[in-house]
Amino acid sequence: MHRIISATVHPAMRLILLALALCLSATASAEEPDVRTTWRLLDYIAVDYASAVSNGRVADEFEYREMVEFSDVVARQVAVLPDTKDNQALIRRSDQLRALIANKEPAERVARFSRALAASLLTAYPVPLAPSQEPDLVRARTIFAQNCASCHGAAGSAPPAAMQALDPPPIDFTDIDRARQRSAFGLYQVITQGLEGTSMASFTSLSDEDRWALAFYAGSIALEDVAKGERIWRED
Structure with a gap:
């Protein structure tokens, strides 16, 4: 009940x-902790990047360093996930996310890109949500x-x-x-x-x-x- x-x-x-x-x-096709951790970092970037960057400038140094670090971790973890037909595209997009953050792109763009990448990650490597x-x-x-x-x-x-x-x-x-x-x-x-x-x-x-x-x-x-x-x- x-x-x-x-x-x-x-x-x-x-x-x-x-x-x-x-x-x-859903049935996981990859190691769940790795996929879940990567998804969590992407979600965190989507929500908190706006606190780190404003108008192309660093608004909070600690938050910005964290965003850079998280995007680096995402790229590393995506690169070692099991091969699928979507894996190479995910690797390219994770590198693009790093570039967006390095270039201090607008928060709305980074959030949209991060969420889209997170959704694609779960499509390629399903885990229980x-x-x-x-x-x-x-x-x-x-x-x-x-x-x-x-x-x-x-x-x-x-x-x-x-x-x-x-x-x-x-x-x-x-x-x-x-x-x-x-x-x-x-x-x-x-x-x-x-x-x-x-x-x-x-x-x-x-x-x-x-x-x-x-x-x-x-x-x-x-x-x-x-x-x-x-x-x-x-x-x-």
């Missing part, structure tokens, strides 16, 4: 959860409080002390613009593998089911805030 999804979750997120709960897992059952967001709220709140804050927005002590600072899950750019799969990947060069550790001690639930819960925090705001506006 499906577990109950919290009624406070935004309706759009509930529909996504229900759809994903019915998805069948959804949990095997509907995530339990009620349980995830408790897991978040126990494992994540110390850095990200109980409400999902990092408290001042953590923001000052950690470099880079923890993600603010209440940022609606960034929330709309993230995917549950991307969050699941970060929760599972951690994020090198940051204070974000791997949480493989949690079950796969709990990591998926936590990913959906974290991704829905900003949407919950929007839903609450919409209700207040209507009531007023």
Whole structure:
């Protein structure tokens, strides 16, 4: 029996959860960790490059170095994936992504290119993109409080002390613009593998089911805030 999804979750997120709960897992044709790691880095570039470069100039030196490093890792990992009919094209496109970042191209172009490359990667090397059952967001709220709140804050927005002590600072899950750019799969990947060069550790001690639930819960925090705001506006 499906577990109950919290009624406070935004309706759009509930529909996504229900759809994903019915998805069948794809069979991996390559080593899943390599493909998943590469996909995660591409997703990270698509979301965070805008913080690194603005108007053809470096806006944040740390973020930009990270984007360069991530694109280098993507290129190296794509180059050693098993040969397929799409492999050479993926290698060329990963090199093109490195060039876009090196040339400090506009964020919209880099994000679009990175997401397209990530999609092509999964077409060539399918891996499961959804949990095997509907995530339990009620349980995830408790897991978040126990494992994540110390850095990200109980409400999902990092408290001042953590923001000052950690470099880079923890993600603010209440940022609606960034929330709309993230995917549950991307969050699941970060929760599972951690994020090198940051204070974000791997949480493989949690079950796969709990990591998926936590990913959906974290991704829905900003949407919950929007839903609450919409209700207040209507009531007023």
